[in-house]
Amino acid sequence: MKQNKEGDDMNITKTTLVVLLIIVTLTSLAAAIPADELRAGRQHNTTNISPASSTHTTTAAGLPDDLSPGFTFSENFYDVYGQPNLVASIVGDEKFDRGDEVTLTIDLTNRGVVLGYESDRMPDDDEEIDLARMELGYELQQVNAIGITAMLAAPEDSPIEVKSGPQQAGSIKGDTGARKTVRFNIEIDENAPAGTYPLVLATSYMYQKNAQVSGNVSESRADVNLWYDTLDQTQALHITVKKLADFEVTNVSSDLRAGEDDRTLSITYTNTGEEIATEAVARISVTDPFSSTDDQAYLGTLAPGESVTGTFVLDTDSDA
Numbered sequence: 001m002k003q004n005k006e007g008d009d010m011n012i013t014k015t016t017l018v019v020l021l022i023i024v025t026l027t028s029l030a031a032a033i034p035a036d037e038l039r040a041g042r043q044h045n046t047t048n049i050s051p052a053s054s055t056h057t058t059t060a061a062g063l064p065d066d067l068s069p070g071f072t073f074s075e076n077f078y079d080v081y082g083q084p085n086l087v088a089s090i091v092g093d094e095k096f097d098r099g100d101e102v103t104l105t106i107d108l109t110n111r112g113v114v115l116g117y118e119s120d121r122m123p124d125d126d127e128e129i130d131l132a133r134m135e136l137g138y139e140l141q142q143v144n145a146i147g148i149t150a151m152l153a154a155p156e157d158s159p160i161e162v163k164s165g166p167q168q169a170g171s172i173k174g175d176t177g178a179r180k181t182v183r184f185n186i187e188i189d190e191n192a193p194a195g196t197y198p199l200v201l202a203t204s205y206m207y208q209k210n211a212q213v214s215g216n217v218s219e220s221r222a223d224v225n226l227w228y229d230t231l232d233q234t235q236a237l238h239i240t241v242k243k244l245a246d247f248e249v250t251n252v253s254s255d256l257r258a259g260e261d262d263r264t265l266s267i268t269y270t271n272t273g274e275e276i277a278t279e280a281v282a283r284i285s286v287t288d289p290f291s292s293t294d295d296q297a298y299l300g301t302l303a304p305g306e307s308v309t310g311t312f313v314l315d316t317d318s319d320a
Helices: 002-032 035-040 126-143
Strands: 046-049 055-058 078-081 086-090 101-110 116-119 145-153 160-162 167-172 179-188 195-216 221-241 247-254 263-271 277-283 290-294 296-302 307-316
Touching (some): 086 221, 101 145, 101 167, 126 195, 126 221, 145 221, 160 195, 167 179, 247 277, 263 277, 296 307
Antiparallel strands (some): 046 055, 078 116, 086 101, 145 167, 160 179, 195 221, 247 263, 277 296, 290 307
16 A cells, blocks of 8 residues: 555656646747737737836737737847936027017927846857847837927916927937927917916827847848837926016096197006006107197106006197
């Protein structure tokens, strides 16, 4: 009985080893299968949201559709860390008058840098060393922003209206601080209060997420496979509507009479703006049946909210 028990234990051990060997073999085969072969065996699609807030259709194996068909993960040498980072800034003056219609020039600078890289596997021979070197050269392009689309918008209750639609900025390389310029036409409401107003700039672009090469470099038979992803960035810009002195007529009185000269017209002006008005002068335009040799009145200095009355001397025709 003891001998039979030992025999059973040996059979169980052998069976366990065989199962483990099968699992290891299947795992190795799956890792070596190219991405296109894995795609061929998919049965269900799911939607995956990446940390970059971009949407991809993926297979049951988790492979995005924007992956090169020849990409083989098991042959990848490096993973590089870093991605593009577009920084926007307004070029020139950011202060405008109410009622202005201007073209806003915005610089897009790519501040993306390579933060480091990690080796997935070591090259086995000189040929793979050449492949690894080539792959790293492609991997370092990961910080380049490709096919940039920029859109400027103002909040719904803003007195600023953006007249231009989306703008194309092309591609901007990273690491060197390269830049491109986009332009948007904006209009400021003529009744806009003085102050600082936000504008929202949204950019969307692709970048190279990973690269993998295979083949024979010395014989010029290298295959390059690339994996792209999409990045969306949103940032706030600010423009300022300048403080200005503005006037409103708040009262009018006169003793004008037909056929009489040297009668007075009194007009009260109120500074309804946000800035102090200095050495202000009021002028009236006189037409028939009135005439005047004194069509100006000195108002002096008026702080916001202050009022002053200007007096004008007019003659009136008898036919009035």
